[in-house]
Amino acid sequence: MSGALAVIGLGPGSPQTLTPEAAAALDRADALYGYGPYLDRVPAKSGQTRHASDNREEGSRAAAALRHAAQGAKVAMVSGGDPGVFAMAAAVCEQIDRGDAAWRSLDVSVVPGVTAMLAVAARVGAPLGHDFCAISLSDNLKPWGVVERRLDAAAGAGFVIALYNPISRARPWQLGKAFERLRQHLPASTPVVFGRAVGRPDEKIGIYSLDAVDPSAADMATLIIIGSPLTRVIERPGRSPLVYTPRFVEGGH
């Protein structure tokens, strides 16, 4: 079988953060699959077909791309950020695991990209400078109780927390609940960073404290970083503050 499927990370959105490896993989493809707004970021190329699908259709999108590759085509699946972080690489693996046995013979590759938490962290300093975790706040794919247990475990053990998929029209209350829960573990002054569309014209970054943060300032595309008790804010004259988590925990040597 000569077909191939590459799952490609576009990074946070600006062409300036697309790696040469990802650009080359896009250029090689006969067909592009992906969520419409991500496909729109890829410059048109003649002879290359485009197959846009909706946000919530990851499974069927992955299966369609695998079927297409199994016919011998070079197929690219585009993903925002990094395809391995709450994105299309796992959806493709799921389909290979449970789908047509012939798909296991396909040349499947994943091209990494800069994921949202790294882009947002870079904009404010180094909030992920020590141990951290990434949690999807969506309870479409897991029970809300699991989300709560992970928030408790992470905050209780001193991890900085990056939240993906914080809020949507169908999930309006989860982010507020998450902040409530985190206030039981963390100081009121814990820095919270909201970031969206890094490197794009509609980029927006906000720095708040846990006691005063307003969940309604977030939307579907916002990435949220909640500090640990060690995370610090450096005020700067005439410049936006820096937020960072020191590399040292007291008692190290």
Add this chain to the structure above:
Amino acid sequence: MSGALAVIGLGPGSPQTLTPEAAAALDRADALYGYGPYLDRVPAKSGQTRHASDNREEGSRAAAALRHAAQGAKVAMVSGGDPGVFAMAAAVCEQIDRGDAAWRSLDVSVVPGVTAMLAVAARVGAPLGHDFCAISLSDNLKPWGVVERRLDAAAGAGFVIALYNPISRARPWQLGKAFERLRQHLPASTPVVFGRAVGRPDEKIGIYSLDAVDPSAADMATLIIIGSPLTRVIERPGRSPLVYTPRFVEGGH
């Protein structure tokens, strides 16, 4: 003050994963600072000075770069992977926080990159496909008890775990201890991925199970991913296996 300091992520090592934004920031610099082997990855440019330092000198390297920028130079600090993940961005913020007040007026920026866990994950499929955490195993900067508490919390709550700085000549036993600890929480068959030098000639990837993994197969530059109880391995005829963590946790809707 007209000087500037950019802390730049080189990605996992191949020029193919250096973002255009990072390449442009390197090109603009009057002076490059960094750990020698990272500096060696940056092509020489005439008129640009180079200031290599040793692995364990992050604090003094950051201070030297800030002093240089404060003299009006455009300084680049190079970092492997992403500078915000167990790398130079936090070291620079620490120096600004405690150093010369004038450093707060400097133009300081961080240019993100593809961090090792994303590069290693991409090579094997999507092991970070659901909630995950990143832990530095170095007890130079924190007490070993904190590392253990975080391993317990992460494995107990179902996070996939990425381990940075797993082993060194001065820290020979920590990785074995970490595996022992994780075996108390996780099934013997839990997939463990070792990856180093992704995209470079000496790239090496290994897939093991938690009961059989050998810590001595790792070195300083190895990134380790330990699955959750849901992480799966897909065997493929004539191809290396895929390792992935499904997006679904039972009970989601």
